[in-house]
Structure formats: structure tokens, C-alpha cells
């Protein structure tokens with residue numbers, strides 16, 4: 001399986017931005033390890049300031065694509081009134097080298113979301129510089145998550161997930177966290193008809209190296225958005241639409257201050273993300289391992305994402321097998337539907353041939 005949508009290099013993003021019928025106010029906030037410019041766009045002139053950044057992890061492109069639709073909407077007659085209340089600072093690709101290479105890490109192999117204290121990377125100092133200069137009232141930290149997550153135990157994938165990051169090891173619900181939780185509660189409330197039992201909440205263990213935790217500890221309400229999976233939508237077009245709705249609900253909530261009607265309990269009622277899913281279960285497989293041959297097994301398969309030219313290839317790999325496997329799958333098939341032979345040589349992580 002191949003996706004042209006998931007690969008979003010700075011070059012491709014530049015072409016997409018050129019489709020806008022207006023000029024964005026753009027500044028260059030720094031250079032990446034490989035000397036690519038990191039751009040930020042200032043949108044609106046209102047008193048309430050929202051800083052958002054996407055593709056801090058270069059292979060998480062769905063939220064960047066959503067930003068394009070949000071920007072277009074904000075400049076339409078419908079969205080324009082929001083810009084009287086809000087000033088946005090939008091960094092679509094904080095990690096342009098990772099975006100080009102389709103990697104989570106930057107070109108030095110560093111996870112930028114574990115660099116908030118040391119600020120060892122130029123991308124980290126660029127973001128911190130904007131945070132210090134712009135003094136946001138809210139931050140949106142935009143990510144994409146793997147297809148392995150369910151939203152609680154209802155047997156549905158987590159198409160969107162959220163987190164109000166902790167500000168300290170005691171997980172104190174500080175004023176900043178309270179606001180972030182209220183805002184997430186208002187966003188998930190707005191999206192409930194679209195995504196029943198398909199929105200999850202991440203574990204809030206405090207990690208001061210994570211940017212969201214660091215900014216929350218600085219007293220700024222920060223919301224982590226994670227674009228997730230739905231059905232067989234490996235292009236993540238449905239998730240992108242949901243991110244657009246979630247971002248707009250967040251901005252409308254902030255602008256109107258209606259999010260203050262939500263409670264911390266609304267946030268706490270969101271089910272936690274569980275690692276319950278695999279991409280594929282293949283039934284009736286004969287599995288050969290070093291310890292023997294096992295007939296009529298169920299094989300759980302996870303897709304590894306690999307950049308292939310200007311696309312992303314999803315490579316099926318062995319995850320686990322059992323007579324009756326206890327995981328959820330986005331798709332279940334019989335061996336004869338996807339394999340030339342129903343027999344495989346198994347080891348964890350080994351790729352398999354399916355059609």
C-alpha cells in the first residue's frame with residue numbers, strides 16, 4: 001500500500017501554500033540542522049494569542065495538512081470574525097529535515113519533543129524563541145499517532161487523541177492545566193457526533209523534556225492534538241477533516257470563551273488511549289518458527305511506514321500469532337485472500353509478502 005498524502009516535504013508544502021489566494025505574513029524563525037528555513041505565519045490581530053506548531057515530528061503530516069484548511073477558513077467571510085479576537089502564530093513544519101526524510105527525529109537523530117530543557121537543537125531554540133517573544137495565551141502542539149491506539153475499551157480506533165500535559169510530577173491541576181482541560185472538553189464535546197467513542201486521552205506522566213509539559217509549567221495552557229486512524233484511511237484524509245474541526249472548535253472556544261463552561265471532569269471523562277490495535281489479522285496461517293510449525297493460526301500484522309520516492313509505503317510486518325489472537329484489527333482476512341501460500345516463516349518485525 002502506498003500513500004502520496006502522508007509524505008509532506010517542505011517542497012510539497014510550499015507548493016500547497018502557493019495555492020492560497022492571498023499572501024501570508026511570514027517570518028523565518030530559524031534554520032534547521034540542514035539549513036532549511038523554519039517559517040512561521042502571523043494571522044490575525046486580536047488580543048488573544050495562540051501559538052501552534054506541527055511536524056515537530058517530521059513524519060506526522062496530517063495536522064500540517066489540516067492547518068492549510070484552517071488558514072483558508074480563517075480568511076473566508078465565515079472565519080474572518082475570529083481574527084478580530086485572535087492572533088495566531090503558526091509554524092507548519094518545525095522539523096523540515098524530518099519532513100523531507102519522513103522521520104520522527106531531526107537530522108541529528110534527536111526527538112525535538114524531548115529537547116525542551118537542554119534546547120540542544122536549532123529547531124528547539126527556534127520554537128522557544130517564538131514562545132518567549134510571542135508570549136502566547138494558548139499553545140497547540142500538533143502531532144500524528146500510529147494506527148495501534150484505541151479510544152478506551154469500546155473497540156474503536158482513536159481517530160483523535162488529546163492531552164493536557166502535566167506541569168509537575170504531582171500532576172497538579174494548575175490554572176493553565178485547568179484551562180487546557182476545559183478547552184479539550186469543549187473540543188471533544190463539539191466533535192462527539194462525528195467521532196463517538198473515537199477520541200482518546202494520553203497518559204499525563206510528567207516529562208519536563210517534552211515541550212507541552214515545559215510550556216504548561218511556564219503557565220501557558222497547552223493542548224496536544226494527535227491525528228489518528230480510522231478504518232482503512234491510511235492517507236488520513238478523514239482524520240485531517242477531524243483535525244480541522246477540532247482546531248476550529250478550539251479557536252472558536254477560545255475566542256468566545258465558551259470553553260470556560262466545560263469542566264475538568266469533562267476532560268477526565270475522555271477514555272485513555274489503549275494500545276489495542278494492529279493493522280491486519282490474517283486467519284488460517286501456518287506459522288513456522290524455530291520451535292515448530294503451528295497450523296491454522298491467526299497472524300497479527302503491523303504496517304511499518306517507509307519513505308519511497310515521494311510517497312510512503314506501508315510494509316506489512318509480523319507482530320504476533322496465536323490460535324485466537326487477542327487484539328483488534330483495522331482489517332481481517334483469510335490467508336488465501338492475500339497470500340500465495342498460507343505458510344510463513346515467522347519472526348517478530350519480519351516483513352511478509354501479501355497482495
Ligand SMILES: [Zn+2]
Nearest residue numbers: 057060143144
Ligand atoms: Zn509526534
